[in-house]
Amino acid sequence: MRLSPPELTHGRGRATTRARLTGDGVDHELVFEVPDEWSIHPGSDPFVPTAVYVATAAGAESLTIDRPVSEPLLTGARTAGERYADHLGRPPLEIVGEARPSPRARPAGRRTALFVSRGIDSTCNLILDDRGELEPSPDLALVVTGIDTANEDVVDAELCGQHIAAAGRFGLDAILTRTNVRSLFDSYTPWVIGIGPALAGVGLTLSADLSDVIISSAVADARRFTGAHPDIDPLWGNGLVRFHHLPRDLSRSERVRIVVEDGRGLDFLQVCWDEGPTNCGRCKKCLQTAALIHAYGGDASARFEVPVPSTEDLRRTPPGPTLRDDFIDATAAAGVPSFAQAVAEHRDAPLGGVSPEAVHAIDPDAGRPAELLWSFIAAADDPPIAAATVDHAATTGPGCVVGSSGSSTTHVRTSAMRAAAVTLWHRRADGADAALVVEALSNGSRPVVVTDAATARALRWRLPELLQGLLATVDELPTVLSDAAIDGPRLAGAVRGGGLGWLDELEDTDR
Numbered sequence: 001m002r003l004s005p006p007e008l009t010h011g012r013g014r015a016t017t018r019a020r021l022t023g024d025g026v027d028h029e030l031v032f033e034v035p036d037e038w039s040i041h042p043g044s045d046p047f048v049p050t051a052v053y054v055a056t057a058a059g060a061e062s063l064t065i066d067r068p069v070s071e072p073l074l075t076g077a078r079t080a081g082e083r084y085a086d087h088l089g090r091p092p093l094e095i096v097g098e099a100r101p102s103p104r105a106r107p108a109g110r111r112t113a114l115f116v117s118r119g120i121d122s123t124c125n126l127i128l129d130d131r132g133e134l135e136p137s138p139d140l141a142l143v144v145t146g147i148d149t150a151n152e153d154v155v156d157a158e159l160c161g162q163h164i165a166a167a168g169r170f171g172l173d174a175i176l177t178r179t180n181v182r183s184l185f186d187s188y189t190p191w192v193i194g195i196g197p198a199l200a201g202v203g204l205t206l207s208a209d210l211s212d213v214i215i216s217s218a219v220a221d222a223r224r225f226t227g228a229h230p231d232i233d234p235l236w237g238n239g240l241v242r243f244h245h246l247p248r249d250l251s252r253s254e255r256v257r258i259v260v261e262d263g264r265g266l267d268f269l270q271v272c273w274d275e276g277p278t279n280c281g282r283c284k285k286c287l288q289t290a291a292l293i294h295a296y297g298g299d300a301s302a303r304f305e306v307p308v309p310s311t312e313d314l315r316r317t318p319p320g321p322t323l324r325d326d327f328i329d330a331t332a333a334a335g336v337p338s339f340a341q342a343v344a345e346h347r348d349a350p351l352g353g354v355s356p357e358a359v360h361a362i363d364p365d366a367g368r369p370a371e372l373l374w375s376f377i378a379a380a381d382d383p384p385i386a387a388a389t390v391d392h393a394a395t396t397g398p399g400c401v402v403g404s405s406g407s408s409t410t411h412v413r414t415s416a417m418r419a420a421a422v423t424l425w426h427r428r429a430d431g432a433d434a435a436l437v438v439e440a441l442s443n444g445s446r447p448v449v450v451t452d453a454a455t456a457r458a459l460r461w462r463l464p465e466l467l468q469g470l471l472a473t474v475d476e477l478p479t480v481l482s483d484a485a486i487d488g489p490r491l492a493g494a495v496r497g498g499g500l501g502w503l504d505e506l507e508d509t510d511r
């Protein structure tokens with residue numbers, strides 16, 4: 001993979017730097033934009049974090065950076081690359097580039113910035129700073145458009161204006177920056193990890209004017225490999241700007257408690273995954289946040305369409321594994337045992353007659369936390385598929401994964417497919433099967449669409465022979481999965497030959 005030299009442009013009061021990332025299946029122009037009165041970094045530094053992560057995730061052997069990179073950043077990038085490779089199970093990435101010596105003296109009078117997005121984590125940091133408990137103490141809020149929402153300009157402009165207003169209530173002036181890196185991650189790699197490199201890129205773009213940048217941490221447990229990470233964020237410093245991952249010791253529930261006790265954030269919090277103007281109150285993120293606010297005696301009604309979740313909602317859409325145990329402990333301790341119990345029941349329930357321990361055992365890399373795979377399977381919530389997966393893994397060894405129809409698991413899906421020999425899902429009624437087939441094949445995983453007997457019969461009658469291995473009823477799964485003649489390369493060849501037209505006609509076949 002190659003990172004081309006950046007190009008700078010100025011116009012409409014904005015300074016923009018662009019660089020192209022190409023090779024290993026990726027061809028994407030990366031953009032960072034800041035107000036023109038700020039100094040924009042003229043070199044490749046802003047693009048390095050994203051390029052290193054994407055190149056590693058894509059399995060590239062090397063990343064060539066065409067322009068010299070500041071020496072500390074190049075060193076940090078090599079360490080970060082090793083950590084990504086280790087986490088993602090990829091080969092180590094060779095970073096080919098020339099080091100530019102760091103400046104001997106850092107210019108004086110530069111500022112300390114905090115990313116503000118009105119979520120729990122940055123709001124908690126605004127409060128901690130107000131109490132004198134954040135070190136270094138920020139004097140500037142960085143607001144980024146193109147990160148929380150995937151570049152939806154209209155909604156985003158309004159959201160960012162509200163971010164700036166929220167920072168102002170804590171005495172910070174703010175600057176509005178923009179990037180398009182999320183569109184890259186949404187296309188090629190999991191965004192869930194991409195957010196750290198994206199934020200670092202914004203900080204590096206402004207590194208002539210910033211001495212320190214604070215990235216708000218999201219979980220207390222550093223073993224959880226989340227987007228912003230305490231062992232990676234500080235590696236992106238370039239000798240001008242330093243990155244801090246703060247705070248390092250507060251759980252999600254403790255952060256919510258701090259926000260509730262302070263009270264000022266309750267009328268501007270924005271945590272929803274649905275990207276609306278307020279919080280829907282129904283998605284996973286809204287449910288867990290509103291439940292914790294309620295548990296700590298706060299009133300979520302100003303920002304959440306459903307201010308107090310029902311235990312039934314929580315049971316149906318519980319917090320993910322990263323936050324689940326914290327949620328159970330916190331709500332129990334805060335005196336809302338019904339919330340704790342609803343989530344604990346879900347955690348402990350066998351899935352499709354399969355115990356959580358058995359599903360953990362499918363993890364392709366023993367000894368590593370099985371979180372991604374487990375959350376993926378739990379989200380699928382499809383007992384026949386869960387059972388078939390466990391059976392299959394028991395006979396063929398690890399490396400099988402369950403497909404899911406949950407939209408919020410899209411980012412998990414790509415990385416899970418890459419780890420899996422087989423990707424299974426129940427036939428989707430919304431026409432997504434073709435996209436999933438292609439996605440699985442392009443990630444080196446064999447796709448299998450599980451469907452009922454009548455549909456399977458009708459489709460087999462119409463399908464080219466090579467593609468029949470895409471289909472199975474639940475009863476046929478063991479046979480279909482063990483058919484060694486049906487392999488990924490053969491299927492990929494058949495699909496490339498135009499064999500997917502049948503998927504468009506699937507709806508008619510059903511009726």
Ligand SMILES: [Zn+2]
Binds near residue numbers: 271272273274287
């Ligand atoms: Zn929501």
